[in-house]
Amino acid sequence: MPPLKTRLHGGDIYGAARELNRDPDEILDFSASINPLGPSSHVWKAITASRHLLSHYPDPHCWDLRQALATFWCTDPEQIAVGNGSTELIDVLPRALGIHRLLVVQPTFSEYAAAMRRAGGQATSLYADRSDQYAIPIDRLCRVMETGRSEGRSINGIVLCHPNSPTGQACSGDDVARLAAAARRRGFWLVIDEAFADYCPERSVLPHAASWPHVVVLRSMTKFYALPGLRVGYAVATPTVVRRLRRQLPPWSVSVMGQVAAVAALNDASHARQSLRFMAQERERFKMLLAALPGCLVLPTHTNYFLMELPRGRHAREMTEQLRNEGLLVRDCSSVPGCNARSIRLAVRSQQENNRLIQALSNLLHDGV
Ligand SMILES: Cc1ncc(COP(=O)(O)O)c(C=O)c1O
CATH class of the missing domain: 3.40.640.10 (Type I PLP-dependent aspartate aminotransferase-like (Major domain))
Known part of the structure; x- marks a missing residue:
């Protein structure tokens, strides 16, 4: 396998699209934590x-x-x-x-x-x-x-x-x-x-x-x-x-x-209220699905993202690259001082998009057993 790259920040859909020879619109970005309802x-x-x-x-x-x-x-x-x-x-x-x-x-x-x-x-x-x-x-x-x-x-x-x-x-x-x-x-x-x-x-x-x-x-x-x-x-x-x-x-x-x-x-106060309501609900649902993945630990959050630890024996950097190859960007936190090598950060996105990530994570975690 070629050496894995350390990426300092999330959100680079353009770099991923170039590497995968895809359109930036086809990349699902869980690495930058942006309100999934989009702008007002x-x-x-x-x-x-x-x-x-x-x-x-x-x-x-x-x-x-x-x-x-x-x-x-x-x-x-x-x-x-x-x-x-x-x-x-x-x-x-x-x-x-x-x-x-x-x-x-x-x-x-x-x-x-x-x-x-x-x-x-x-x-x-x-x-x-x-x-x-x-x-x-x-x-x-x-x-x-x-x-x-x-x-x-x-x-x-x-x-x-x-x-x-x-x-x-x-x-x-x-x-x-x-x-x-x-x-x-x-x-x-x-x-x-x-x-x-x-x-x-x-x-x-x-x-x-x-x-x-x-x-x-x-x-x-x-x-x-x-x-x-x-x-x-x-x-x-x-x-x-x-x-x-x-x-x-x-x-x-x-x-x-x-x-x-x-x-x-x-x-637009109404969009703000709607965004908070959506996040409160979808965050709970997403958290339950993430926590049900075998061996994964999901930390509590006050925001629109989760820090999650992969099962022992797995490495955040490899998992991040594997998901990236499927057009799914997550934030590899293994190089963040204080985090362990199994740490990734995941934004809460729409229900359908979150389900897609859960499916991909589940497949990759089961493949590795
Ligand atoms: C904690 C924190 N502060 C600040 C920023 C910078 O945000 P921006 O420059 O887009 O306002 C970021 C971006 O990821 C962040 O995570």
Whole structure:
């Protein structure tokens, strides 16, 4: 067998389509966790109605979108910075805030450490316990905050992916507030990535964080609003921090259609409710089917994806490649620090698509016996 590739992120339907000599539309992507109901119908209408704007530069200040977000969150537009996906904001954060050593709670999204490396800083890790189903180790985190050191080195920032990817774990809003208080006492930056918090709004700290001077909350229009191709994310923080962030962003980084679509998506409360209802039901059904696969362990989640461990003796990387050959993309988590070699992350998609994945997994697991 040729050496298996390590793929850093999910969602590359184009690469898979090229390799398999297929059309990207034929690839079923369980590796990026996007709302299976797709974008709101308001988005299509808004994009069509804004076609004439394509021959203009986008609004560099994202004024309408910041206004819509401020209304949505009952805050001020000056407390919002919009980026080309939250990835762009993650990228500029170390430079904007002067973070030189960032504490990352593993296993988690790889871009925090990657952004630190690009900015010439370092990331240091604290590991959640698998035996605790990767629960966010909030007490240990607070202790690190008190000493200001991790792995023997001083830190000045911490990032919490909340809920976390790929584990699906979240702690209570009160626990995050405790962490924020500890960070504040030490003068550390706390970045809270809420890219998946739309699925557990009761755990979000965004409504409070706008008044915490050392906290930045990141949100994404990619996942719940199903706009990954348009690249829109935003940060909520105090006006001073927002100004620092915006100074690091390149001009016009958020496209016309990204801005228009994000406003339309935010204003469709009915699609949001329908999406949450669908997810609550289909997630349970999918979980039961996954858990019934021989030897598989499915971890609990607060989001629209599951971290699953394959049976002993199986390797996530091989399974990912085998599914890929069938046009099914799942996220191989074997290279995510803190995850074991049997870990894969699976998005919840439509009922029919989920059934197809279950069938494929079942065939492959039985073939291997
Ligand atoms: C936890 C987390 N945060 C942020 C992002 C970046 O999302 P985007 O740049 O599309 O807003 C991702 C993407 O996979 C993610 O998983």
